[in-house]
Amino acid sequence: MRVITVIVYKGIDKFANPYVGDRLDELNSLVKTLGWELVDSMEIKVREIVPGTYIPEGKIDELKEKSFLLGADAIIFYNDLSSRQIYNLSNRIDKKILTKVDIILMIFKDHAVSLEAKLQVELASLEVELPRLSGIGKAMEQIRGGIGLRGPGERETEIKKRHIKERIRTLKRKIEEIKKNRRLQLKERKNVFNACLVGYTNSGKSTIMNLLTKANVVEEDKLFSTLDTKTKRLFINGVFLTLTDTVGFIEDLPPQLIESFYSTLEVVKNANILLHVVDISYKFPEKRIEVVNEIIEDIFRRDNTEVPPMYYIFNKIDKIEDISVINRMAEKYFNGICISAKYSISVGKLHEILYDKAKEYYDKKSTLS
Template identity: 40%
Template sequence: MREQHQLRDDSPERSILARLILPEHTVEADPLEELYGLATTAGTQVVDELMQRLSRPNHGTFFGKGKVEELRLMVERHEADVVIFDNDLTPGQIRNLEKAIDAKVIDRTELILDIFAAGARTYEARLAVELAQLEYSLPRLKRMWTHLSRQAMGVGMRGPGEKQLEVDRRLAQKRIHDLKEELAKVERRREQQVQARKEAPTVSLVGYTNAGKSTLMNALTEANVHAADKLFATLDTRTRRWQLPGWGTVLLSDTVGFIRDLPHSLVASFKSTLEETRQAELLLHVADASSPTVFEQISAVYHVLEELEIEAKDTLLVLNKIDAVPNAAALNRVLERYPNAIPVSAKNGIGLVPLIEAVGEALGREFYDLEVDVSPSDGKLLAYLAAKGEVLSRKYGEETVTIHVRMPAGAMGPVHRDAVAIRDLDEQRAAAASGDPVKSALGEVAKDNGDPSSSNVSLELPNVPISDSSTEVA
């Protein structure tokens, strides 16, 4: 018998882009440019676009009646498979539109979730995406079976009358509960790992999707991580060692890109993945200076940082892709609003030296240059100084060991509690430069078993507990 082969259509889905512009919306020069990037990233072929301005959405079909008919004719003419809206639609609006135009309809959130699902590689990212998809789909569950007949129920079941749709909802809710518990475990493990990995300060790259964060990481660390000119090329946090000139080893992490109207459930699901950012000493906010919507993109990133409750962290704004800025006036317009921003081109290596200097200066604000006197029998504190700080020298005396160390401000709690004496060398140098021998002599803070009465000068340092564990960094 001749073997039969079934033909399969491997051509991409043909999509039409649609957007409803409301009075409160900011309208870009090309209102559908970002949606076009999302649609092509998802693998569709965009064949047409349609927009409408209304004071408020139509309750039943989102678009007005005339535009729905225009959309139906457009679908028919192009033989389109899917219509993608740059808005969030209700389940009823999606259902009514699909009936009216005879094509699949998805909204912005569903499209973003689809892109994340296709790009998730690690176990953690797949858990996060599945949770976000289920939370999005739960109120939108459709009847996938043609039958809704009453089921014959057995012992211990709900009894006659439960429909298949209700079973699906209960299964989805159970899976959501299980995913949240598993992600909570992952988040706790990640938090412990990041807190423990303090052999060097952490700098985290954040920014709008496709702003060039991965390209900048490659330029700074020669990490050769995957970088592509597309939206959401990076979904998993990647950390590399960066030898910062004049400073030493710094951990540089690259995170998932943000986007305007990023689904809240997705932000919540990816909190564990973004733990590097939450624990970082410094954020590098990378923005695409060549984008006509750079101001809106910068605002969108700060909005997501607020959701993550890390907007108050020390942050340097990096204006990337200055090689693609159409003219100097466009770049100056951004610099006028953000005068402290650092213009660079990660692709061409332009502006990296000022950026490196700015990072070193910013990290220096978070460190103390100290001499710490420690009892020779206090092996725990000696080990802590070596693990959490940069030990520059050791001097062994009769009663104490004097350690010259650079310590991050956030790790000073145990030092302030257990050291015999602490001397702030920066303070002493500043006093010596001012010619004040009294201040220079009072640079020492003595401690006698935690008795504050024995201290001549109080050094105000944060008392922050540190937990210990380890993790591997490439």
């Protein structure tokens, strides 16, 4: 699949927001994770968003010409387009129109291993498809001039919507059953100290998990290589604890995906401490820290519970050329450590945190009992 990626921003946004180009880079990484060929990327500045097509006529013509000359099969927007906008753009440009949401769902589908992950991906896909079916129906009605007649295509759409709604209810029931079983398992482990790895996708959580527990979790330099949570036992100087790896987060994660994977992310609520893994070699690490912390805080806010103590693990220091970056992060995040999981640099510091906190937990329980 040959594709062109696009991010649209309003006039002053790029100057007010330095992340425009970075977000396009992230979309390009998602495309490469699928193994597709990226033939071009475009940053499109507009004065205002056009309701029917998102971008103005001139930009549509430019995209149409470029996609034809480069032999692109599809155009992928970082921005969240409505079903009407997707439908209209596809007709005008005569190419498949996709969004970041579609790409993430495809990656999730490829990487889902467990039954729960597969059910969650299907649920998220249907949650995205349902409103799009309604929007396409409205767009077709406008094209006909709003005559008010229902054709066979519309009746087929209504039938499909009913089937999707029924399937969504079935999936939610199945996921709830899995959720109940997991809660029972977590209840059995309630007296065992647990540390939970959280962080932006591709920050190195799975590498750390494998390094500490020999868990054989899939490690790839790709986004969302891990979709399933995995908990493993760990002994440090005679102290027993468990370590949990979780699905990575990403900026502007569609609400349908957050909702669908919420049951998986619930494991963080049983953690005694959170190990927030950060790729310190990324050019805006503070931005990604903010994205992850907002999602974590939302998970705990839903149950009106407190976020457990969080320790920042600044990973990939082997990729750092400017030592001032390490000093800056160390000053800003006093409860953080800098490591390279790939080359086992300063991993002893991580062992110390886990040992000290687990021992403190068991000593406190022993005193109370």
